[in-house]
Amino acid sequence: MRRPARAGVPVRRCYRRGIRGSRAYEGNGVGGxxxxxxxxxxxxxxxxxxxxxxxxxMVIAPTVEGEIGILPLHVPLVTVLKAGELRVRYNDSKDVEWFAISGGYLQVxxxxxxxxxxxxxxxxQIDVDRARQAKDRLEQRMAQLKDESAAQADRDVCEVDLNWCEAQIKVAERRG
Incomplete structure (x- = not known):
């Protein structure tokens, strides 16, 4: 009879020894x-x-399919980010740093x-007044581009910049 593949080996080769086994509950991590x-x-x-x-x-990031939380020992991952707020937690999750991002990629x-x-x-570090002024200018530009027979690429660039301004405003207001 053929033996099964070793798919059951846990990550980092830390095998379970049972609840009462040696090192099972030393307090140095999960499951010993x-x-x-x-x-x-x-x-x-x-x-x-x-x-x-x-x-x-922990890292909490806005992906195109919703927010994702990344903890230690997360599986390898590459995903697309959208414009929004990115949060990082540290110091026993008591402290949080907030970032505005314009989209991009996340790799784990x-x-x-x-x-x-x-x-x-x-x-x-976000200048809210400057972001609001840029947002107003971009909204006017979007209205002009919708009226004109502008290229789709121009509208896409304007929309990306508008999303970046909105992300900055949202993060600054939430943390301000």
Missing amino acids: CSNMARTLLCEIVTPERIVYTNEVE HEDKVIVLAENAALAS
């Missing part, structure tokens, strides 16, 4: 896994600079989360 990562490295990167790098406990691999975004800003 003493090497379980309690944090993950989060990097938020734009084409111009690295916006944020820190050890965090081996307790590391990389956010690649066209634009990203920390909530405390």
Whole structure:
């Protein structure tokens, strides 16, 4: 008889030893896994600079299909982000940093989360008045583009910029 494939081997080769087995409840992780990562490295990167790098406990990001929460030992993942608010939790989930992002990509691999975004800003660094003025200008421009027989590409660029302004305003108002 053929033996089954080793698909049942847990991540990081930390085997269960039973509830009363040695190391089962040492308090160093879940189910006796003493090497379980309690944090993950989060990097938020734009084409111009690295916006944020820190050890965090959770990342909550806006994907095109809804929000996603990333914890340590998450499966490898690449997903598309939409414009919105990105949150990182650290210090036993007591502290939260808020970022506005314009969309992009999120990659999870081996307790590391990389956010690649066209634009990203920390909530405390957002100039709300400037974002509102830009939003008003973009709304006027969108109205003009709908009236004219403008190219779809022009409307798409304007819509992306408008979503970025709205994300900045939302994050700044929530944290302000």
